[in-house]
Amino acid sequence: MARALVLGQEERGDRFEGGRLAALKRLQRGKQIMAAETFDLVISGGTVVTAEQEVDADIGITDGRIAAVAPGLRGQDEIDATGLLVLPGGVDPHVHFSTIDPPGTPGWVDDFWSGTRAAAAGGITTVGNMIYPWPGQTLLQALERDRAAAERDAVIDVAFHPVLTDPATQPLSEIPTFAELGHTSLKFFMSFGGFASTPEPYLQAMRAAKDAGMLTLIHCEDAALLADAMFVLVASGRTAPQFYPESRPVTVEVAATARAAAFAEQTQAPTYVVHLSSAGALEEVRRGRARGAPMWIETRPMYLFLTEERFAEPDAGKYFGQPPLRAPSDREALWQALARGEIDTVATDHAPWLYADKTAPGLDITTIPPGVADLDVMLPLLWSEGVISGRISRQRFVAASSTNAARLLGLYPRKGTIAPGSDADLVLWDPADSRPVRAATFASNSDYSPYEGWPVTGWPRMTISRGEIIVRNGQVDARRGRGQVPRRERIKSL
Numbered sequence: 001m002a003r004a005l006v007l008g009q010e011e012r013g014d015r016f017e018g019g020r021l022a023a024l025k026r027l028q029r030g031k032q033i034m035a036a037e038t039f040d041l042v043i044s045g046g047t048v049v050t051a052e053q054e055v056d057a058d059i060g061i062t063d064g065r066i067a068a069v070a071p072g073l074r075g076q077d078e079i080d081a082t083g084l085l086v087l088p089g090g091v092d093p094h095v096h097f098s099t100i101d102p103p104g105t106p107g108w109v110d111d112f113w114s115g116t117r118a119a120a121a122g123g124i125t126t127v128g129n130m131i132y133p134w135p136g137q138t139l140l141q142a143l144e145r146d147r148a149a150a151e152r153d154a155v156i157d158v159a160f161h162p163v164l165t166d167p168a169t170q171p172l173s174e175i176p177t178f179a180e181l182g183h184t185s186l187k188f189f190m191s192f193g194g195f196a197s198t199p200e201p202y203l204q205a206m207r208a209a210k211d212a213g214m215l216t217l218i219h220c221e222d223a224a225l226l227a228d229a230m231f232v233l234v235a236s237g238r239t240a241p242q243f244y245p246e247s248r249p250v251t252v253e254v255a256a257t258a259r260a261a262a263f264a265e266q267t268q269a270p271t272y273v274v275h276l277s278s279a280g281a282l283e284e285v286r287r288g289r290a291r292g293a294p295m296w297i298e299t300r301p302m303y304l305f306l307t308e309e310r311f312a313e314p315d316a317g318k319y320f321g322q323p324p325l326r327a328p329s330d331r332e333a334l335w336q337a338l339a340r341g342e343i344d345t346v347a348t349d350h351a352p353w354l355y356a357d358k359t360a361p362g363l364d365i366t367t368i369p370p371g372v373a374d375l376d377v378m379l380p381l382l383w384s385e386g387v388i389s390g391r392i393s394r395q396r397f398v399a400a401s402s403t404n405a406a407r408l409l410g411l412y413p414r415k416g417t418i419a420p421g422s423d424a425d426l427v428l429w430d431p432a433d434s435r436p437v438r439a440a441t442f443a444s445n446s447d448y449s450p451y452e453g454w455p456v457t458g459w460p461r462m463t464i465s466r467g468e469i470i471v472r473n474g475q476v477d478a479r480r481g482r483g484q485v486p487r488r489e490r491i492k493s494l
């Protein structure tokens, strides 16, 4: 297992981009077997784009799964995709949807209904939601709470990451049960006080997760450094939004990322760094990987598209996230790492609020809630700023927005690719559609976007989930509760 998880850059490339021969064989087999068959649905005339290759082919879908990828297919229903690209549906491993909030707790403004509609509108067909146990709940109780909410409301498929916040009341003995139930990940925050005061149980949790074939997600900001930075700012009265970057400087992320690398190295637990934002933190993962730490990296749209000068704007609260926006040199380092495959995934970290929640008079760096709503526009922005601008290839786009996350979630090749046997989770992508971001059109309940008015080229024309058309031309038409909670494989099968 250790060998399989200690990935040098070459192996990482092979693992995520290999399988080309197998894919070609599947295509040829499809041509031979499927010629006479009639499928439920055929998507014809498009260019099929995966993380490995592109091929002009039709896609035959039966019973919600891809049955063939070959020319000349016939179906009971047919969609003409001439001039369009057909991509695997996006897999966004990092979102925050509210369920029923405990009394007195202000929550994110999307639940599984509006949140998964926003994802679908943006070309995403699977999301991974963070589960926070309420005070006194165990992780399994929180899982059942969110599973019920997702099965009632979700329109696309949902994975869950339970968040370990209090090992005193959330017994680590539950961790193997998650994997048995098909939920193969666990998250914790180095920025939380509980971790800072007593970190040992989190190392034990990582070992338990590793032994159960689970991925450990870590929020890398150091709690002591955060507290000290905030103390200095509050003591000197510098709490206006413009001071936000100083409250969570790069040092805070670098220190925690170095520690996460050491945790990963010592436990050999597969470790996923969420929302990495800086060149310094990237360098710590490089060092960890070079020592054999099994690590993967996620970044998010804000760090690829925006930089810290934004905090000088009068409504700077709308840019607040944890970590904050960084310097232009950090942004450039992230793009290069994404292009090279050192960054594995781009996830929204969708944490939706209303504009007023973020910018009301009197709010300051101690009270502005973190997070933005990006599900409706992450893929179009990544296409426009990444592929159209020449920073990343189409294959890298698919790898970072779908395939790699599907692997890390234990859902590949059911999700994250276009091949016979895979779920028919597809996006018909119009690479020439050019129009600006307008939050007023969002399916999310959030009412603003940090990218309002940005020109974007490349938008989803249609989103298909398990063979059902759930979005056409931006209009979501999906039955509430049609989403499923797929059983995920243990990560040792990566």
Ligand SMILES: [Zn+2]
Pocket: 094, 095, 096, 130, 349, 351
């Ligand atoms: Zn998050």
